[in-house]
Amino acid sequence: MNARDAILARVRTALRDVPRDETPADVEVPRPPAPVLPDRVELFAERVADYKATVVRCTPAELPERLAEALHGVARLLVPTDLPAELHPAGPELVEDTPLPVTALDAVDGVLTTARLGIAETGTIVLDHGPGQGRRAATLVPDLHVCVVRTDQVVTGVPDAVAALDPHRPQTWISGPSATSDIELDRVEGVHGPRTLRVLLVG
Amino acid sequence: MSELASESSTRRSARSAEVAPRAAAGGATFLGTPAFPIAAKAALADAQLRRNLAHATGTIRGKRAAVVAEVANWEELRLAGAALKDRTLRHLDTYLTQLETALTKAGATVHWARDAAEANRIVVDIARGHGTDEVVKVKSMATVEIGLNEALADAGITAWETDLAELIVQLGHDLPSHILVPAIHRNRSEVREIFLREMGRAGRPAPPDLTDNPADLAAAAREHLREKFLRAKVAVSGANFAVAETGTLAVVESEGNGRMCLTLPEVLISVVGIEKLVPTWADLDVFLQLLPRSSTGERMNPYTSMWSGVTPGDGPQEVHVVLLDNGRTDVLADEVGRQALRCIRCSACLNVCPVYERTGGHSYGSVYPGPIGAILTPMLRGVGHDEQVDSLPYASSLCGACFEVCPVRIDIPEVLVHLRSQVVDAHRGRPSLQGAAMKAASWMFGTSARTAAAEKLSGLGSRVLDRTVRRRAPGGRRALGSLPWPVSAWSDARDTPVPPPESFRAWWSRTDGGRR
Ligand code: SF4
Numbered sequence: 263m264n265a266r267d268a269i270l271a272r273v274r275t276a277l278r279d280v281p282r283d284e285t286p287a288d289v290e291v292p293r294p295p296a297p298v299l300p301d302r303v304e305l306f307a308e309r310v311a312d313y314k315a316t317v318v319r320c321t322p323a324e325l326p327e328r329l330a331e332a333l334h335g336v337a338r339l340l341v342p343t344d345l346p347a348e349l350h351p352a353g354p355e356l357v358e359d360t361p362l363p364v365t366a367l368d369a370v371d372g373v374l375t376t377a378r379l380g381i382a383e384t385g386t387i388v389l390d391h392g393p394g395q396g397r398r399a400a401t402l403v404p405d406l407h408v409c410v411v412r413t414d415q416v417v418t419g420v421p422d423a424v425a426a427l428d429p430h431r432p433q434t435w436i437s438g439p440s441a442t443s444d445i446e447l448d449r450v451e452g453v454h455g456p457r458t459l460r461v462l463l464v465g
Numbered sequence: 466m467s468e469l470a471s472e473s474s475t476r477r478s479a480r481s482a483e484v485a486p487r488a489a490a491g492g493a494t495f496l497g498t499p500a501f502p503i504a505a506k507a508a509l510a511d512a513q514l515r516r517n518l519a520h521a522t523g524t525i526r527g528k529r530a531a532v533v534a535e536v537a538n539w540e541e542l543r544l545a546g547a548a549l550k551d552r553t554l555r556h557l558d559t560y561l562t563q564l565e566t567a568l569t570k571a572g573a574t575v576h577w578a579r580d581a582a583e584a585n586r587i588v589v590d591i592a593r594g595h596g597t598d599e600v601v602k603v604k605s606m607a608t609v610e611i612g613l614n615e616a617l618a619d620a621g622i623t624a625w626e627t628d629l630a631e632l633i634v635q636l637g638h639d640l641p642s643h644i645l646v647p648a649i650h651r652n653r654s655e656v657r658e659i660f661l662r663e664m665g666r667a668g669r670p671a672p673p674d675l676t677d678n679p680a681d682l683a684a685a686a687r688e689h690l691r692e693k694f695l696r697a698k699v700a701v702s703g704a705n706f707a708v709a710e711t712g713t714l715a716v717v718e719s720e721g722n723g724r725m726c727l728t729l730p731e732v733l734i735s736v737v738g739i740e741k742l743v744p745t746w747a748d749l750d751v752f753l754q755l756l757p758r759s760s761t762g763e764r765m766n767p768y769t770s771m772w773s774g775v776t777p778g779d780g781p782q783e784v785h786v787v788l789l790d791n792g793r794t795d796v797l798a799d800e801v802g803r804q805a806l807r808c809i810r811c812s813a814c815l816n817v818c819p820v821y822e823r824t825g826g827h828s829y830g831s832v833y834p835g836p837i838g839a840i841l842t843p844m845l846r847g848v849g850h851d852e853q854v855d856s857l858p859y860a861s862s863l864c865g866a867c868f869e870v871c872p873v874r875i876d877i878p879e880v881l882v883h884l885r886s887q888v889v890d891a892h893r894g895r896p897s898l899q900g901a902a903m904k905a906a907s908w909m910f911g912t913s914a915r916t917a918a919a920e921k922l923s924g925l926g927s928r929v930l931d932r933t934v935r936r937r938a939p940g941g942r943r944a945l946g947s948l949p950w951p952v953s954a955w956s957d958a959r960d961t962p963v964p965p966p967e968s969f970r971a972w973w974s975r976t977d978g979g980r981r
Contacts (some may be wrong), residue, residue, distance in 0.1 A: 265577040266565075269739065269790045273558045274797035280555045286744060289552035294541035294751075309764065361778070364695055364729055384757075384765035397779040398728040398770075402721060420765075421750040429711035430748035431569070431774045435769035440721040443761070444630035444646055445653050445679040446517075448523050453629060453683050454690065455721025455768065 297419050302382035306416045307463055309385025313438025314451055315459040325410075325464055326351070332408045332460045333372065340373040340404055342396035349374065349394070349410060359400050367399060372406030373456075378433075380416040380463075381423045385438070387411055387461065388423060390431040398434060406455040407436075413465030504828035505820075512649055518825050520626040521649045522816040526930065527763025527815060529870070536758065545751045547874040550807035553709075554741050554797060560709035560742045561788065567712030571774025573784040580791050585616035587787050588701060588734055592622050595732055597698045603716060603723045604628035605703025607646065607736045607789055610832045610845075613701065625667075625693050627722035629686050632828040636663040642826030642834065644812040645760055650825055653677040664689050690722065700726035700781070704737045705809065706752060708788075712773040714786070717756060719767045727770050733781035738789050740796075740806040752809060755872035759811035793847035795837055802844045807873040808837050814867035814877060820860055831858060836867035840880040848884065848965040849891025858884040 263271070266291035299305060307317045320328045329351045333339060339354040340362075350356060357370050377387045387409055389395045401407050417423050427433060440455030451457055522612040533539055553560055565575045578584035592600055600609065600617065602624050609702070614624040614635075626635045632643050637659045641647030657898040664671040664685070669692055671685045702723070704714040714735055716723045727733060743749060757766045775784050796806055815821045826834035830853050831842040839857045846854045846910030857883050867877040 265579050265583060268579055269577050269788070269794065270558050270561065272790065272794035273739075273797065275559065276794050277555060277557070278798075279800055284555065286552050286559065288554045289548065289555055291548040291552060292541060292544050294538040294545055297537060312764075313767070368691070368695065379767075386765050387783040391776075391779060397875065398724065399780075402724050402728065420754050424747060424753070425751040429708065429713045429771075430773055432773075432779060433769075433771040434724065435765070435771075437763070437765040437767050439767070440719070441767050442629045442683055442720045444628075444633070444648060445644070445651075445656055445682055447521050448653075450680045450683040453687055453720035454627075454694070454725050 291321055296421060297383065299383060299418050302416050302418050303413045303463070303465075306380050306382040306385060307421045308382075309382065310387075310438070310461050312385055313441075313459075315385075315461055315462060317461045319463045322464055325462065326348075328462055329374075329408070329410075332462060333374070336371040338370045340367065340370040340396075340400060342375060342394055342400060344393045345376070346376065346394055349376070359396055361397060364399060364403060367403035370404050370410060373400055373404040374408045375401055375410070377409050377411045377415065378422045379423055379426060380411045380461075381418075381420060383419040386401065386423075387436050388427065389436065390427060391434070392431070398432060401434065401436075402455055405452070405456055406458045406460070407439075408460045408462065409436075410462045410464060413463060416463075480964050501824075501828055501830065501860045502855040503541075504830060505824040513652075514825055515823060517650055517652055518822055521643075521646065522822050525645075529759060530762075532758045532762055532764055535764070536754070540749060542754055543872055545870055546755050546809075547807060549743060549748050549751060550873055551804075553744055554806055555742070557739065557742070557797065560744060561739060563709040564707055564712060564742060565788075567708075567710065568774055568786055569712075571712045573712065573774040573786050576785060578787050578789050578791070581611035584611050584736060584787050584789050585613055585735070585789065587785075588736065589616060589620045589622065591732065591734055591785055592617065592699050593620065595699055597622065598624060599623040599693075599697065600699045600701050600734075601625050601627050601693055601697040601726050601730065602631075602648075602700070603702040603718070603726045604631050604741070605701070605736060606832065607703045607738050608701060609641065611736070611789070611791060613736070625697075627690050627694070627726060628718075629683060629720060629722075632686055632690070633659060636660065636667065638877070640827055643815060643830075644810055644833065644835070644837075645815075647953050650827070653679060653682065656682055660685055660689075668692060690725075694722075694725040694729055697726075697730045699732045699734065700730040701827075702726055702733065702735045704735050704741055705756065706743050706749060707741045708743050708744075708746050708749060708773075713746060713749075713771050714773070715749065715753075715769060715771045716764050717753075717769050719761070721768055724768055724770055727772070728780045731781055732783045732785070734787065735786045736787045736789055738791075739793050740808075756809055756811055759809075759813040759870065759872040792847075793794060795815055795847065796841070796844040799844060799883075801871075802840065802880050803835070804875050805841050805844060805880060807842065807875055809873060810837075811872055813872065814875075815871040816961045817862060817866040817870050819862060819866070829857060831857060836861060836877045836881075837875070840877055840884060843884050848888050855888045855892070857864045858888060922924060 272408050307319060308400045310317045318328050330353055333351055333354055336354045338357050338360055340357050343353055375396050378390040378392060380387050439451045439457055439459040440453050441449055441451050443449050546973045551957045568575050576587045578587060598621060617624045626632050630646050630648040633651055633656055643649040654677045657675055660671040661675055669689045675681060675685055702716055705717045706715040714862045716727060757763050775782055797803055814837050818836050829838050831838040832843045843854050843857050843922050848855050861881050863881060
């Protein structure tokens with residue numbers, strides 16, 4: 263017997279006690295009620311900041327100025343090829359990810375993207391690497407990630423996010439900058455991912 | 466945990482004297498480690514180790530309690546998590562074939578592995594097929610369990626652990642001692658010494674002026690590993706969850722080393738235990754709430770990566786998934802023990818365990834340490850043929866703290882008691898092994914200070930006994946079911962009347978360990 267059939271046969275033997283007419287739906291799963299939370303946009307900003315990321319709220323009109331501040335000191339900025347033109351900042355040299363080899367990603371000062379949504383309860387931004395969000399390596403290799411999230415993209419909790427997302431797309435859920443607590447449980451920001459995360463919350 | 470396989474075999478053989486114990490063939494335990502009571506005694510004498518552990522587990526306990534208290538529906542989430550896993554396990558054949566179909570449709574190649582040797586062979590063959598002599602690895606308990614690094618080394622392929630703690634363990638020729646923070650037993654100055662001594666032999670050296678500041682140590686690891694990430698062709702990962710419905714795999718991490726491995730190399734091989742399944746995409750929301758808060762005590766871990774098969778133009782273009790049994794179907798067949806397969810490896814049970822806090826992870830000699838290891842390892846390996854494995858169900862005070870924190874409500878004390886009676890049954894008439902088990906029990910209950918501390922920590926006393934009440938004696942009198950061994954040798958044959966509520970310690974000394 264091949265390994266597949268052998269394992270499936272072992273599973274069926276192991277489950278002899280399960281009545282043959284039982285279906286998965288017969289195993290009841292109590293679903294917890296959705297949490298009721300205060301103003302989700304405020305909460306999102308608070309909780310992102312809890313992770314030592316910076317969060318700046320602004321109106322669409324203020325965005326260019328806030329963007330310039332967030333990118334202070336950046337000479338070469340990586341951007342996805344489909345980043346909306348109104349998000350192109352003045353100042354840094356824009357390097358389009360056409361896609362570039364990984365070593366080139368390692369040579370820019372930062373990356374600018376949009377997000378798919380934000381989760382208030384946990385202070386998480388979720389990228390599904392659709393338009394404006396770049397491929398996965400683009401927000402990983404550079405040391406600074408500046409991410410623009412619209413207030414209408416912020417959902418309350420994890421269940422709302424899961425319900426809105428497409429499971430067939432690759433996803434990266436980001437809660438603060440890269441961090442480790444492996445040495446005496448002292449939290450250190452920035453091991454392999456971006457050491458700095460700046461979120462611009464627009465709307 | 467493994468020999469740090471270096472590029473040249475001469476260098477490797479020159480260092481064989483300092484090689485740490487290896488994962489036992491077949492997995493789940495480490496060869497050459499003594500049975501729990503003996504290892505525990507040595508650990509108890511190490512004051513530095515106890516201080517490191519007490520600080521670490523105390524800190525995580527506090528953080529976990531705070532973020533769990535924030536969630537109003539926590540108990541309902543736990544019930545949902547347990548029920549979802551039960552649904553998966555009771556219909557595992559259905560979900561496994563569903564996952565296979567979804568993964569294949571998404572462009573992944575699915576492999577099945579009955580045991581460690583089969584899983585290792587599959588990974589080695591894929592890596593060899595790409596002509597590479599190194600792979601980068603995301604921390605994965607399943608690959609430690611099967612001894613994958615050792616198998617790769619035997620095939621001339623170096624496996625680089627990229628999680629900071631795993632890197633410390635690997636460079637230090639050491640064994641992991643905790644599920645979440647494998648180098649929890651090392652302090653900063655030890656880490657600095659290991660980096661200075663070993664990094665240069667494995668690639669980019671640590672800067673000579675390296676301090677023992679955690680930020681500097683992390684920066685050294687960043688530089689050291691980056692050159693490996695940027696050139697690696699093949700990566701190996703595990704998965705925290707595998708969604709049967711959609712073929713989505715999820716890896717939950719903090720440092721970004723996971724993202725590096727999962728997205729930069731051309732080829733990705735994920736070794737996934739068959740218990741990692743969840744039925745639907747929507748079910749993930751329950752576990753993405755339960756896991757980070759139980760594990761690191763955060764609302765959400767910094768990074769979660771999810772993918773299904775191959776994404777054109779983004780990430781690895783060749784994706785393999787190895788579905789691993791290696792004893793899991795034996796656990797599944799045990800109706801009491803089956804619940805252990807719900808485990809999502811959060812490590813909360815380690816951090817609250819009075820025994821773990823005093824002895825550390827190495828004493829268990831097991832890939833899975835702490836309370837979950839004490840039940841999972843004997844079930845994966847089978848009882849009755851290895852003294853060390855058989856001592857594990859006794860590495861507990863049965864205080865119940867592990868059950869209270871477990872996000873998927875695994876009744877670890879219930880399974881411990883159940884396994885103790887299996888150990889006894891397996892050793893009837895074989896005094897030497899009974900002696901070892903006896904030592905384990907007397908180690909825990911024999912010293913009043915130790916047991917008193919355990920009971921104080923958990924706030925439990927006679928409840929321990931209530932847990933073991935599973936039957937009624939004729940006439941409706943409450944009776945004890947399986948008592949902890951060695952009492953069980955007696956109680957299995959007749960019903961023991963329930964003693965009045967008193968502390969376990971008081972009961973133990975009053976009855977001379979249940980003999981009176
Ligand atoms: S047994 Fe429960 S508490 Fe322990 S690691 Fe597994 S899920 Fe976490």
